[in-house]
Amino acid sequence: MWAEYMKTKNLQAAEMWKNTIESEGLPCKILPDGKSIDDWAENLNYVIYVPIGREHVADEIIRKI
Numbered sequence: 001m002w003a004e005y006m007k008t009k010n011l012q013a014a015e016m017w018k019n020t021i022e023s024e025g026l027p028c029k030i031l032p033d034g035k036s037i038d039d040w041a042e043n044l045n046y047v048i049y050v051p052i053g054r055e056h057v058a059d060e061i062i063r064k065i
Contacts, residue, residue: 014046
């Protein structure tokens, strides 16, 4: 299962955070915020998800930056 971790304002920012988190070994995924999964566009808001119970690991990764 996945927990909502962070919201971003566009796809580029979401992919940047996803790559940063995954580079440290924590899997994550991004999905459009409140839209159908078919509605991927550059200027939509996106949500980054991490595994439930691993949010503290993502916090540590972000804190290190």
